[in-house]
Amino acid sequence: MGLPSPPLSPSYSSTFATQQKLRSTAPPPPVFQRLPSEIYDCILRQLTVFHEEPASMSCESCRLRDLCALALVDRRWDRAVRPQLYGRIHLVGNDSLVQAKKFKIKTGVRLKLLRRSLRERRVLAHHVREIKVPRLQPDGEVVDGKTLDLVASVVMACPSLEKLIGFYPVYGHSFDRLTYALSTRPRLKEYVWIIGENSAITERSRKQVPPGLMDLEQVDQFLHLHDAWDSLSTLFLFSHKQGILERDVFVQTLHRLPSLQHLCISNFDMDDFDDVTLQLLPPLQSLRLQDLAGITFWGLSEFSRTRSNQCIRQLSLVRLDIRYLSAISNLLLHLNCLQRFTLVQESSPEVAVGDLVFQPIVASQQLRYLHWEILLPGSGNENLANSIRAGGFPNLRTIRAPSDHDGLLQMLCRPRAQIILPSDKYSRAYRATDESNLDGLTRTLFTARKQAQKRIEDARKAAMYRVIIEHDGVVHEMFDIEGYMGTVESKITYTLDSDIPGSDNALIDFPDLVDGSKEVHPRDGCTGMWNASHHTGKKWWNHTERYRYHPVDLQRFF
Numbered sequence: 001m002g003l004p005s006p007p008l009s010p011s012y013s014s015t016f017a018t019q020q021k022l023r024s025t026a027p028p029p030p031v032f033q034r035l036p037s038e039i040y041d042c043i044l045r046q047l048t049v050f051h052e053e054p055a056s057m058s059c060e061s062c063r064l065r066d067l068c069a070l071a072l073v074d075r076r077w078d079r080a081v082r083p084q085l086y087g088r089i090h091l092v093g094n095d096s097l098v099q100a101k102k103f104k105i106k107t108g109v110r111l112k113l114l115r116r117s118l119r120e121r122r123v124l125a126h127h128v129r130e131i132k133v134p135r136l137q138p139d140g141e142v143v144d145g146k147t148l149d150l151v152a153s154v155v156m157a158c159p160s161l162e163k164l165i166g167f168y169p170v171y172g173h174s175f176d177r178l179t180y181a182l183s184t185r186p187r188l189k190e191y192v193w194i195i196g197e198n199s200a201i202t203e204r205s206r207k208q209v210p211p212g213l214m215d216l217e218q219v220d221q222f223l224h225l226h227d228a229w230d231s232l233s234t235l236f237l238f239s240h241k242q243g244i245l246e247r248d249v250f251v252q253t254l255h256r257l258p259s260l261q262h263l264c265i266s267n268f269d270m271d272d273f274d275d276v277t278l279q280l281l282p283p284l285q286s287l288r289l290q291d292l293a294g295i296t297f298w299g300l301s302e303f304s305r306t307r308s309n310q311c312i313r314q315l316s317l318v319r320l321d322i323r324y325l326s327a328i329s330n331l332l333l334h335l336n337c338l339q340r341f342t343l344v345q346e347s348s349p350e351v352a353v354g355d356l357v358f359q360p361i362v363a364s365q366q367l368r369y370l371h372w373e374i375l376l377p378g379s380g381n382e383n384l385a386n387s388i389r390a391g392g393f394p395n396l397r398t399i400r401a402p403s404d405h406d407g408l409l410q411m412l413c414r415p416r417a418q419i420i421l422p423s424d425k426y427s428r429a430y431r432a433t434d435e436s437n438l439d440g441l442t443r444t445l446f447t448a449r450k451q452a453q454k455r456i457e458d459a460r461k462a463a464m465y466r467v468i469i470e471h472d473g474v475v476h477e478m479f480d481i482e483g484y485m486g487t488v489e490s491k492i493t494y495t496l497d498s499d500i501p502g503s504d505n506a507l508i509d510f511p512d513l514v515d516g517s518k519e520v521h522p523r524d525g526c527t528g529m530w531n532a533s534h535h536t537g538k539k540w541w542n543h544t545e546r547y548r549y550h551p552v553d554l555q556r557f558f
Contacts, residue, residue, distance in 0.1 A: 040080035044070075048084070052550070054501065059526035059546045060090045086124050089114065090132035090166075090551070093519055096544040108150050110134070115150075118157040128158040132166040132551065135516035145176070152177035155185065162189045162231075165551055168514050170196035170240055173218045183225040190234035190554055192513070195243030202242075210271040211246050219249055226256045233259050234554050238510055239267040246272055251280045264557050266290040266318075266510065275299025283308045286558035288342075290318035297327035304334040314558040316342035316371075318507065325349040325361060325383060332364040340558065342371040344507055348378020360392025367393055371400045372409065373506065381408050388412050388492075398493050402448040402506045407455045407485065413494035415486035419452045423502070444504045449496045459485040499556050508556045522547035 050056065051063040064085065071081040091110050100109045111133060118125040133151055148169065155161060155178065164182060171179060171193060182188060204213050235257065237245065250273060254260060263284050265273060274294030279302060281287070289295060300322065303309060312335050322328060328349060332338065341364070351357055361383050374380045385408040388396065401409045424446055463480035470476060486494070499508035526548055528541040
């Protein structure tokens, strides 16, 4: 048996009793210190919504100011705010002249201060997932080396970076530090390649025909830039001013990305991307093919039968000039998972001479969204309307057709009382269209909405039903029920809204992604004036005028 424990001394007993008494009489901790972390996150998400909603007069600088104020409340708030404050860093507009003078930095003052903070506090650098750098170069022009090096140094300080948005320099098949820095980020999820001209490649193209215009060093350099991108899911490849990326490089690059799901290829020559390259694409969920002279109706028909492409859910064909409707029919028929389909071109796809025609000509059992934009009149709209009427699209819920010349597609959708937007009356393009040119060929949404609204109003003028109330052969009352444009029992919604709010073009395009003119020269930007009633005064809420920036989601392209 163990020895009995010695009795507690009187002094120890009195001290313990005093501590217990103090604990029982101490005030409870503040309520915010007892809340779970999910409550903090919910409050911060709602604050972000307040600053970013379309009707908000705020901007990114105002959001960051409020987050900094919350971080100073206590340590619990600081821990909750830190991931929100550094997880997404958007530097919008020009630098403040006062700030540049204070730190004696001529250009890039905010980027240099951010780089210093991230280098000194590595814990903060691990929070950074997305960076928006200020507009530092004219659209589509080659950026100078100092600017690329500055942005590259910020990228290298962020080991967990997933997105670099708002800054898309042209890659001319030569080494630059920014491209190398991004190639070392293993968590990068999306990237936009703008392939530009190279003097050596241009010189070789005058003496020989492809392939072989890119030398081995250029090919190896471009391929190795993708080695660490195991998490990359979205890739854009755009040729700027006859930029070249040869066929073999296309295939090898795409097959180096195991997580690739969304792909957009635009503006390449037929020697770079053609029907053969199309058949060798890896399995994808979203695909956009735009301005590719090497793609034909035969290549699209063969592509629809490739087993690896059966998982495509979103397909966009933009300005490919598909001649025959059979290619579109094969795509919709064989791509069993397809839910969104976009077709934009000048000429109408027709039924080939000698082909047997059975209704529905085009059909898809799973398609839910259809953007159908054919500028020149032809049988394309009529064939689509007949296919919908014949039950070829049982799950179709939305149609957007800016070039619905005779309203054939609008007639098959649910009736709408009004399709014009309230903001249209303030549009210069909308006011410029008069009744005399409503029947002209156009792709502008303002004119398309005006044409659709005119069809609605014309249908109202004709009485569809007349209700007569009579008693003993005497007519007491008579009511005319106005007509409408559409089909009441239809499940399809007819829309003419743009991918980019306020744009005159229905479909989002590359200029919407790279255009930074509004950011460099803001009109009626935010200076914090909306919060001028704050009791702390102008020094707290006022800041340099900033453009109300809304990032372009790359998923809108599909």
